[in-house]
Amino acid sequence: MKGQLIKQHRKFKDMTLEELAEGICSVSYLSKIEHNTMNASDEIYRLIGERLNIRLENLNEEFDETIYKEIIHWHEAVQLKDYKLMDKLQKKCHKLLQKNHNIELSNLYKVVHSRYKLTKHNKPLSQKIAKELRVVLSQSSNEYRFLYYKTLGVHYFLNSEYKEAVKHFHCAEEMMEKLPNHDNELFYHFSLAYTRLRMYVESNYYANLAIEGYQKSLTYSKITDCYMMLAINYNFLGVHNVAERLFRKLLKGSKEHLSSVDEGRIYHNLGYIYTSQKKYSSAIDYLLIALKLKEEAQQSPVSTLFLLAQTSFQLDDNEAAWEYLSRGEREANDRNDTKYKHKFFVLKNKINQTTQEDSFIKELEKHVIPDLLTLNEFNDYKNHLEFLAELYYERRMYKKSSMFFIEANRYKSSQIKDLL
Template sequence: MGTLIDIGSFIKLQRTKKDMTQGELAKGIVSLSYLSKIENKKTEASPEIIQMLCTRLGVQLNNDLDMTIREKCQEWYSMLFESTDKKKIIATYQEIQELMDSNLSENLLMFEIHKIRYHLVLGEHDKALDKINELNELADSFDHTQQYYWYKFRGNYNSTIGEFNQAIKLYKLAEEKINKVDMEEAEAADLHYILAVTHSKLRNTLEVIDFAEKALEVYMKEYNFRRCAQCHIVLGISYRRIKMYEKAIKNYNLAKHLGQLNKDNTVIQLTNLNLGYLHSAINETNQAIEYFLEVADDEQVANSERLGAITALIKEYYYLKKYEKTEEMISKAEAILSDTETGVYYKLFEYTIKTYTYAINEEHEKFTSLVTEEFIPYLKDNNDHANLVVYSKMLAEHFECIGKYKSSVKYYKLANETYEELINL
């Protein structure tokens, strides 16, 4: 069974999982100090002692069963990246957990590390953080492969909670491990794709293009249409941001074509959403609205994408002075939010809906208070330059309309300075 490092870590992990003290485990088998040395990899215990400790922990050493556990784990790890069937992911997890609870397996640490990813897939961010904290004291004993996933999944966690710079640092540490382990090309491509997406959040356009093209090269060889499409969407977003609109449209159309070939509605509608943003950016409002409506009206689309489309429609209709349509979209967004377990990710949608509700109802005090005291500080904290330009300008126009010219100048200035920053990013 495994190495000295493995045995010590496994025993410590199983003991803490069962809420057993070192004293309770060691009693009648070894001294407390000797057990501490085993758990901290400072000594190698005899097979007889290991067997007695395992028996007390209620686990057994079974090499034949370990092959089954390994195969089950590999199947589950793949599901965490490819499958959208959460029921199957949960059922397989529970099956493996039962095996792990009664067998000391050399797959245990990798299984525990993958639980970070599992909780993130299920949207259980607090549980993912708990798992990170629990594994932190064992991290020194991880081999290179375990360290790779440890850094990668912690990066996933930081990205999920909006800490993109920290996520990139962790992904870079994971990337350093790739050269030290026998990693499949597809795994490296996945990391490069994640790096592209995370750099995109920070508007690091050149890095996005570099990492997305590296990932795309591998996915094309493997005929992974879904991932190819996702890379084209990320590239399209970057080219849109640097105003290379033809290149952006070409990438979006490639993504949409791959989505249609693969009958992948998620990819098709994500492309439509981004085509909407592009046409909005070049003031082709009617085309933008058509694309946004495609997404907004599709109940199969994830709530986050639908809300993205609906809040975009709120803005388009408001600036066209189509106030009935604006109100219709506000109601639609509110209905989706009321059925959604909102968190940090949905804060932008909530602020957007409130802002336009107050604007359309001419609730001037509420509008001013919300945008100046909450929304603009939120956008600054999140380095959301694009929306900061939109809402600073909206606030400036509002102050201009009600004759508060000093305040108006202040927010026009903020909008212009932010726009300068945006184009220099």
């Protein structure tokens, strides 16, 4: 076990065998130590430990079932986003591992700690941490590998690299088949990633798997999250009557499990449903409730302000449309929200009836559409491609129009192909 610990820390520090062995022992001797085919003297371990800044003499390397259970308990708290408990358990597990250096437990701690940081800070992992997790993958347990792939999937999701997220979740799913228990959270993350890729059928499949598991464990808050995902997917699929029923069911039956953030999302989506059905007055009512809830929860109101501006424009209420558009533009600029900067730019030109001007078409083609693809905003990417194609058609530039219509229709199949 000491040899494996030495090898891991050497790789973490980007040291070669020669660099670590210099002045301590031969390279071949160090290699045998790392492969656990030879036990060194306490003095050799002391010198190697000093160079790596770790303590190797008299380590307790026994697998401690109590520590293992505490790490798993910590991971469960992270999954449930119980911030108070997960902070407490992080400190407890760290303290326990100061006296026990079992390599399997140390590795499990590292991967759960990485997931803990992802959840607490809602930011992708640093390159250094991702590398440290990857270094031990080939020598790790199936449980570590499962947690590694799931954690990296969450990392890529937070980095808006949804295809990479799905690929890692599939690797995690393969590893999960080798473990005694299924992880419902993995199915939920699958659903989230597929929704971002606008692959709603796949997303619904995994959301239903997650619901089935969460119902068995009576994890009501997560059941609510999954039903929210299903409703959003049906919304985007255009099955608005089913989506509306699910959203209203959540408002009625899950009130005690809904945060103000989730409640704001529900009213926003109900507003979207009514806008899609051209029931603009009802849409405005729901969107105003959503806006109030988002502002109270200090959540970004940009998407709701955009829908309010767009819906007011459909009602020919240009005064209200300009008010919401101006507020939305300020919010998008303050938050450096590229997606909504572009969406407000396009809407502004629609209101001003300047979409046939050369400057608008150039901006749409050269900046707006490429940025939306880079951001993995595939639905907006497709919609703006179709809009550009229509503009070129109106100009009787049929070849360019056809090119953009073809690209709009191609993107869905190319997404699926990339994931195969």
